[in-house]
Amino acid sequence: MTEFRTNKGLIDRYRSRLPLASDASVVSLYEGSTPLIPLENIQSLTGKKVEIYAKFEGLNPTGSFKDRGMTVAVSQSVTEGAKALICASTGNTSASAAAYASRAGIKCFVLIPEGKIALGKLAQAMIKGSVVIQILGNFDDGMRLVKEVGENTAVSIVNSINPYRIHGQKTIAFEIIDALGRAPDYHCLPVGNAGNITAHWLGYCEYAGREVFQDTFQSQQGDYNRDKVVDTTPVMCGYQASGAAPFLRGHPVENPETVATAIRIGNPQSWDFALTASKESNGWFDEFSDDEILATQKLLAEKEGIFCEPASAISVTGALKDINSGKIPEGSVIVCTLTGHGLKDPDTAIKQSKAPVIKIEPEFDQVKKAIVDNLE
Numbered sequence: 533m534t535e536f537r538t539n540k541g542l543i544d545r546y547r548s549r550l551p552l553a554s555d556a557s558v559v560s561l562y563e564g565s566t567p568l569i570p571l572e573n574i575q576s577l578t579g580k581k582v583e584i585y586a587k588f589e590g591l592n593p594t595g596s597f598k599d600r601g602m603t604v605a606v607s608q609s610v611t612e613g614a615k616a617l618i619c620a621s622t623g624n625t626s627a628s629a630a631a632y633a634s635r636a637g638i639k640c641f642v643l644i645p646e647g648k649i650a651l652g653k654l655a656q657a658m659i660k661g662s663v664v665i666q667i668l669g670n671f672d673d674g675m676r677l678v679k680e681v682g683e684n685t686a687v688s689i690v691n692s693i694n695p696y697r698i699h700g701q702k703t704i705a706f707e708i709i710d711a712l713g714r715a716p717d718y719h720c721l722p723v724g725n726a727g728n729i730t731a732h733w734l735g736y737c738e739y740a741g742r743e744v745f746q747d748t749f750q751s752q753q754g755d756y757n758r759d760k761v762v763d764t765t766p767v768m769c770g771y772q773a774s775g776a777a778p779f780l781r782g783h784p785v786e787n788p789e790t791v792a793t794a795i796r797i798g799n800p801q802s803w804d805f806a807l808t809a810s811k812e813s814n815g816w817f818d819e820f821s822d823d824e825i826l827a828t829q830k831l832l833a834e835k836e837g838i839f840c841e842p843a844s845a846i847s848v849t850g851a852l853k854d855i856n857s858g859k860i861p862e863g864s865v866i867v868c869t870l871t872g873h874g875l876k877d878p879d880t881a882i883k884q885s886k887a888p889v890i891k892i893e894p895e896f897d898q899v900k901k902a903i904v905d906n907l908e
C-alpha cells in the first residue's frame with residue numbers, strides 16, 4: 533500500500549521502548565497520539581495557580597486507553613501463533629479486544645457482566661463479530677473464569693494480567709512527557725482493575741531511568757531501551773467510586789456498585805503493583821460518590837466541551853478536591869487521564885442532563901421563541 537504521512541501507531545513510535553521481538557507482527561489501528569488538553573476554564577474556577585491538563589484517551593480508535601495495551605498484547609499473541617483471544621471486561625477491554633482481533637483475523641471471546649456495561653461498548657464487541665458471553669455475575673467473576681480458561685486452553689488472555697498490556701499502556705506517560713517537555717508533578721486517574729495505574733507508573737519510571745516493580749515487567753520480557761529522558765516522576769493520585777473502593781477499604785469488596793460501570797470492580801488484579809505505585813510516588817487513593825462523579829462529567833462537558841465517560845471524570849473530581857484543599861499545591865502541573873469517551877454511555881449522560889429539549893411545530897416564530905426564552 534502507498535506510504536503516507538500520518539501519526540503512526542504507538543508500536544511504530546515507541547518500538548525500541550517495548551519488549552517486542554524485531555520480527556514481531558504488528559497489529560495496529562494507529563492508536564495513541566491523543567491530545568493533552570489544557571483545562572483552562574476549569575482551572576480558573578479553582579482560583580488557584582495550577583496547570584491542569586486532560587489526556588483524552590477517549591480519542592483512541594475504540595474510544596478508550598485500552599487500545600494502547602491491546603496493540604502490544606495482540607501483536608505479541610499473534611506473533612506467538614494465537615488463534616483466539618479472551619478477556620473479562622466491564623466493556624472497554626472487550627470493545628478493544630474485539631477490534632484488534634478483527635484486525636488480526638482471529639477469534640475473540642468476551643465475558644461481560646449481564647446488564648452492567650454501557651450500551652456503546654456492547655455494540656462495539658457485537659458489530660466486530662466477537663462472541664459475547666454475558667455472565668450472571670460481575671467483572672471479578674469474569675476475571676476468575678478467564679484465568680481458568682487460560683490455564684486449560686490455548687486461548688490468549690488479553691486482560692491487563694497480560695504484561696504486554698501494561699507495556700502498551702505505559703506509552704501514555706511517554707506521550708505526556710514528550711508533549712510537556714517534563715514530567716507532571718501530579719498524575720490523577722481512575723482505578724478499577726488497577727492495570728492502568730501500574731502502566732502509568734512503569735512508563736514514568738522508565739522515562740526517569742528508574743528501576744520499578746522489582747523488575748517484574750522489565751526482566752520477564754527481555755531487553756529494551758530504558759534510557760533516562762527526565763529527572764522526575766509524578767505523584768500518583770488514584771481515585772475510586774465509593775461503592776467499588778477496595779483500595780480505600782484495604783481489602784477486596786464483595787458486591788461493587790457504581791454508576792461508573794467501567795470501574796465497577798471489587799477485586800483488582802494488579803493490587804500489589806498499584807500499592808507500589810502509590811507508595812513509591814508518595815501518592816494516595818481517594819473515593820468519590822456517584823453524584824460527585826456525574827457532576828464532574830457534566831462540568832467537563834459544559835465548561836470545556838469534553839465528553840468523557842463517568843469513570844474517566846473521577847480523575848478531575850479528585851484533582852479538583854486535592855487542588856482546593858491544597859494537598860496539590862499551587863504551582864503544580866497536573867495531568868488527568870480521561871480514560872474513555874462519553875459516547876460509549878449516552879444513556880447515563882441523557883439521564884443526568886438538565887438541558888432543555890424543546891418540541892415545536894416547524895415554524896420560524898416558534899424557533900425564535902425557543903431562542904429568546906433560552907438566551908439567558
Ligand code: F0G
Pocket residue numbers: 596598620621622623624625626692722723724725726727728729794795841843844871872
Ligand atoms: N476508565 C475506564 C473508562 C475503564 O474502562 C477502566 C477499566 C478504567 C478506567 C480503570 O482502569 O482497570 O486499569 O484500573 N476498564 C476495564 C474493562 C476493567 O474491562 O474495560 P484499570
